[in-house]
Amino acid sequence: MNQFACIAGIDFSADAAEVARRLIGVTLLVDGVGGRIVEAEAYDSSEPAAHSYGGRTERNFSMFGPPGRSYVYRSHGLHWCLNFAVREPDHGAGVLIRALEPTHGLEQMRARRGLQDERLLCAGPGRLAQALGVTRAHNNLALDAAPFTLLPATEAVAVVAGPRIGISKAVELPWRFGLAGSPFLSRPFR
């Protein structure tokens, strides 16, 4: 295992699905604001739902960089979404961070989201990025340095898996992972 790709006890050079599963329970902060990851999805250049499926472009180049860096893209013209690049350079794999259980900087997240309800602050990739202040400026940055902080899970977690959300291709792959029973998911598992 490449120890330089190891962050918060996770080997980012592993398969996207394995990294996504192991990220559940890890704390993610951006400038000290964030919480515990409760939902993540894996994407890989070998399957057509991934942005990297068609090869490197201006938009997705950070998916093809070294593991342990961020990939931020704009969705539907108005939302930002945060991913972690995994595997090795030129492969094109990543993990979409879909939901957090808010733990740090609640008031700042409420202000950015214009909402009080804790359950809706980070329940979805666009909401999460807005609450943490993630924009294009956060693309292609190392995850083990400021403004990012990743902290290992402090206890064992029960992880469930299911089909990914909001895609039309490769819908059969069970590459969505979540913390069992969490009220902070973007949508429940069934």
Next chain:
DNA sequence: CTTAGGATCGCCT
């Protein structure tokens, strides 16, 4: 509770 439509940018055919 479920569904439908609009907002709005950048990549792709």
Next chain:
DNA sequence: GGCGATCCTAAGC
């Protein structure tokens, strides 16, 4: 010109 790894609101049942 079409369509997305989305979110919010409004209306219908």
